Amino acid sequence: MTENSLATMPVTTLRGVGTQLASKLARLGIATVQDLLFHLPLRYMDRTRITPIGALQPNSDVVIEGQLRGCDVVQGRRRSLMCRLQDHTGTVTLRFFHFSNAQRENLTRGGHLRCFGDVRRGRSGLELYHPEYQFLDQHQPPPLQPYLTAVYPAVEGISQARLRTVIEQALLLVSEDSLQELLPDSSELSLLESLQFIHKPPATAPMDQLLTGSHPAQQRLALEELLAHQLSLVQLRQQIQRHPAPSLGAGQALQQQFLTSLPFALTAAQLRVAADIMADLAKPHPMLRLVQGDVGSGKTVVAALAALQAVASGYQAAIMAPTEILAEQHRTNFQSWLEPLGIEVSLLTGKVKGKARERQLQMIGDGSARVVIGTHALFQEGVVFFRLGLTIVDEQHRFGVHQRLALREKGKGDVLPHQLIMTATPIPRTLAMSAYADLDCSTIDELPPGRTPVNTVVLAKNRRPEIIDHIRSACANGRQAYWVCTLIEESDVLEAQAAEATADELHLLLPELQIGLVHGRQKPAEKAATMERFKQGNIQLLVATTVIEVGVDVPNASLMIIEDPERLGLAQLHQLRGRVGRGKLESHCVLLYSPPLSKQGSERLSIMRQTNDGFRIAEKDLELRGPGEVLGTRQTGEMSLRIADLQRDSHLLPEVKRLARQLLETSPHTTNLIIQRWLGDGERYGQV
Structure with missing residues (x-):
């Protein structure tokens, strides 16, 4: 069996997986046997040992055994079935909020149970809510699990037990021949050894390493996953930059006129970043630049200079903001700056309706609105630009990659607009290296004079x-x-x-x-x-x-x-x-x-x-909350990692970048296999 066959073998070939279960697995991004292998655990439960009831501690997952001492239906705020389980060290309550009459009749006094669940403080002391349980033959109890029990990402309608069963079947189908090593440098653990360990760690596995994600098997897979994301973003950049973009070479006179009209001078950092953007806009392929700067560092003025370069070159500029309040704020600023220069500024948000909306759409379509400001309403289907040369996305962490790519589609034909992305949430260097590998990065690293801390x-x-x-x-x-x-x-x-x-x-x-x-x-x-x-x-x-x-x-x-x-x-x-x-x-x-x-x-x-330093705060935020929160990707699905952790695994990033360069130069076929394995066909950051 080859890896290709695992990658194309539908989950329905496995025992017990019908169309209903397959559709639920599809909601987890699982369509093939290979997808199952790379559906990795979130954490582990230890079912390899029995805990005496007298030794139970709140907020711990445990296996307990004991004899039922009675079950009663209790009418409280919520009706529940409460059972008392006793061993030679003590007694604990099992509480079920959802139960059937058959279940109630089965749980009779005197029965012996093995239970697994989470210990909590309840009204009757320590309780296990809805524990998994099985009846025991006291003389011949079943053996305990020989390995730690994986807990997987799941959706409603799929139990953990069901997931474990199908993943176990997938593991039985795989061999060294069917799971190709795609990394050019051999690791101390093979890919198959790493996957088998991750799904079923032995009872003797070092729990401290597993909890911190530092086990060699976890690190082996994290390296490959980060590489897949890096390759996908670099490929996206290469694909975009193969397209032509308008060469926006004009604008110096208009920009100078604008700068002269301002009641303040730009900082050295603003001028440096503006020069980066000017150089990019003059090129005949799309600019992909991220500008980050702390709150109040003056990103909006830099964006205005970029918009003027587009306008002076005969094109429109579109500025997308995440909220109507921010869009209104930008409209106010840009109108006060640009209308004295004879440049029409348009606003398109969800609240612009009826005749006013029709008028705005007409101005955008006929080109009389040279600078268009709006919310996500800008990339809706009915919005047609006359000649879009530049898109500016403000507070980019509020948008997914797909949303900023949708705005790019508003270009004409094969010609793509330049793209400038701004954020006042400074992005820690580790994230900038990985989550934004498709973008060049400029930083406005000083505040204008007069800003008081x-x-x-x-x-x-x-x-x-x-x-x-x-x-x-x-x-x-x-x-x-x-x-x-x-x-x-x-x-x-x-x-x-x-x-x-x-x-x-x-x-x-x-x-x-x-x-x-x-x-x-x-x-x-x-x-x-x-x-x-x-x-x-x-x-x-x-x-x-x-x-x-x-x-x-x-x-x-x-x-x-x-x-x-x-x-x-x-x-x-x-x-x-x-x-x-x-x-x-x-x-x-x-x-x-x-x-x-x-x-x-x-x-x-x-x-x-x-x-007050946003960059120090961003690093601390990443350390405390993790990249999914910092990037705002929990909602956007922009960079959902299965096993890697950008903060924990930042030491892998230089190696990830080195491997990405090597593979892109020497083995494009392998590049696609790694992306396919970890991100699938439908999970790319964008197709061009």
Whole structure:
């Protein structure tokens, strides 16, 4: 049997896999036997030893054995079946919220059980909720598992036991001949040995290595997975750059006119990055450049210079923002900068409807709108550009790769627009090397003069009355303030309710202040009107959810209170804090937490107090939360890794880059096999 046959052998050839199970496996990206082999465990459970009931600890997975001492249906907030299991060391409760009459009748007093489950503190002491169990013949109990039990990523309708059964069948079909070694350098462990170990680690496996991902088998697979992602992104870049792009060589006179009209001079870092972009835009193949810079470093002005180069060369520029608030902010800035130069700026967001939308679409289509600003509405089907030469994606971490590629498709025919991607969430070097291998990277690494560092303090909620007094005093002196409400649940409704309740409370406590409210459930026009009143100084205190994270620029706002900051990631806290300190006023950010803080929560708030440096914060965020969160890819599916971890495995990245170069030069066929093995045909970052 060859690897190719494993890669094409459908899962339905395995025993017990019919069309229904196959369709559920397809939701996990599993179609073939090879896909099953590379569906890797998230973690392991130890079913290789029995734990005495008297030695149970909360929050641990255990195997226990004992005799049933009775089962009763208990009518509480939720009806449940509770059974008492006893061994010679103690007694524990088994609790079932979902049970049948047959199950209740089976679990009779005196029966002997072996159970596996998670120990929790419950109303009756230690409890196992819905444990797996089997009845025992006391004289001849079945043997314990000889290896650790894998726990796999799953979807509704597929149990872990079912997944293990089909993966075990796949492992029986594989051999050294059928699983080709694709890495040019031999490892101490073969690919087959690594996979067999990962799926079924022996009972003697070093659990500390498995938990930290440092076992040689995990590292062998992580290297190949990171290589697959790197190769896919580099291939994507090569494919894009084979297409022509408009050579945008004009614009120096218009850019100079623009720079002269600004009330400030650009920093050396802004000029350096602008020069990189100018050089790229003049080339006849597509620019693919990421510009990162800390909050307030002046990325928007650099984007305006790029847009002017496109306009002066006879093309349109499109700027995509993740929220309507940020799109409105960009429209305001670009209109004030470009309309005096005779350049029409258009806005297209979800709230632009009816006749107004038709008019905007016509201006975009006939080319009278030279600079087009919008949200994801820009890449909808009905939007046709006259002559798109440049796309600018702001706050790129809010968009998936596929979304930014969709905007690229708005070019005409085979000619692709240039692409500039911006982020104010600095990307740690390890991520930039791997997650953005398709992009050149420029960094605006200095802030404009006059930006005042924000003084950050961390206070417990019992200091709330002092904060209220501080707001009263600051606003009496002509300042403005933000009060940001956060929620653990990702629910617009609950978030809006929390913000409304806070606004009502602050109205009572600060009746002399004009207080505004902004949250995600409001109509866009209502949000925009409130933001405009705040900007004009007619609102002194703005109560908001995290919708104000990006794109709000009110220089007179010098105080921010973030309630329950421990619920947010560092990058988001840094972005929110960046809403103050935008003028010459001394600015403060108060992180008002609910004690007790977890160790990680304490670390996060501590780093915020210590530094305003977005790059240091980004590195710490990566360390604490992992790349899926930092990149925002949990939602976008941009870089979902099966076994590799960008932070943990960053030491592999130089080797990954070396292998990628070697394979692309010497073995393009192997390159495609590695990508196919790890990413499949449908999971590329983009097809051109």
